[in-house]
Amino acid sequence: MIITIDGPTASGKSTTATLLAQKLGMNHLNSGLLYRALAYLLLNKKQYGLTDLYEPLARDVSFFLDPERFLVSFGKDNKMSILYAQEDITPFLKDEIIDSAASMVSTNAVVRQKITDLQRVLAQEKDIVLDGRDAGSNVFPHADVKFYVTASEPIRAVRWQQAMAKKGINFSLLEAIENIKERDSRDQNRKIAPLQIPDDAIVIDNSDDSIEQTLLEILECLKKKGALN
Numbered sequence: 549m550i551i552t553i554d555g556p557t558a559s560g561k562s563t564t565a566t567l568l569a570q571k572l573g574m575n576h577l578n579s580g581l582l583y584r585a586l587a588y589l590l591l592n593k594k595q596y597g598l599t600d601l602y603e604p605l606a607r608d609v610s611f612f613l614d615p616e617r618f619l620v621s622f623g624k625d626n627k628m629s630i631l632y633a634q635e636d637i638t639p640f641l642k643d644e645i646i647d648s649a650a651s652m653v654s655t656n657a658v659v660r661q662k663i664t665d666l667q668r669v670l671a672q673e674k675d676i677v678l679d680g681r682d683a684g685s686n687v688f689p690h691a692d693v694k695f696y697v698t699a700s701e702p703i704r705a706v707r708w709q710q711a712m713a714k715k716g717i718n719f720s721l722l723e724a725i726e727n728i729k730e731r732d733s734r735d736q737n738r739k740i741a742p743l744q745i746p747d748d749a750i751v752i753d754n755s756d757d758s759i760e761q762t763l764l765e766i767l768e769c770l771k772k773k774g775a776l777n
């Protein structure tokens with residue numbers, strides 16, 4: 549079974565997808581982490597500058613995503629980790645600089661095609677909860693059930709601000725709103741597979757809800773659709 553959860557930055561989709569995957573005993577494929585990992589590798593192993601990430605060389609993209617070096621694994625908790633040349637790079641992928649870097653590299657056509665192909669390979673013969681920006685609209689248009697999770701811009705800005713504060717990086721609310729606006733704009737306006745609500749997706753606005761409430765709502769929808777035993 550494939551369940552997709554799309555949504556904008558700081559909508560809570562990744563955390564919801566993790567909990568849903570754990571609850572249902574499925575693997576959580578977090579597509580944002582794939583874009584983050586590629587951005588991290590280009591910046592740190594090939595000395596790309598931030599703006600070079602809009603146009604990476606196709607051979608560099610292929611090199612870093614080569615399965616000989618780039619390994620995605622699902623742990624006992626069904627959470628995904630990424631190993632590069634046998635080093636677990638997952639802990640480095642949530643840095644603020646990687647937030648922006650991933651958003652930039654993800655606008656590139658070659659990158660999107662390679663990471664889309666990779667997601668399809670990773671999902672083969674597995675039960676997957678996939679979260680992303682184009683999971684239901686582009687990567688798995690025939691997914692069993694599709695969700696689109698969102699929240700208002702100020703609420704997402706506060707969530708992002710709080711997540712950064714937990715890492716010891718302080719942003720004003722205005723800065724957080726600017727950051728969210730910038731990433732939304734890049735996600736929604738890119739030419740290839742922009743962020744959009746898939747036609748047949750169930751939309752959940754969790755502006756006033758906790759992650760636990762969002763999870764319950766999703767489980768309820770899955771029950772109604774007969775997707776749970």
Ligand code: DC
Pocket residue numbers: 557562579580581583584647650651652654655679680681682683731735
């Ligand atoms: O969900 P996230 O913040 O971890 O994603 C990081 C960036 O990757 C985000 O700015 C947009 C991009 N992304 C994408 O373009 N398509 C996806 N399916 C997932 C993420």
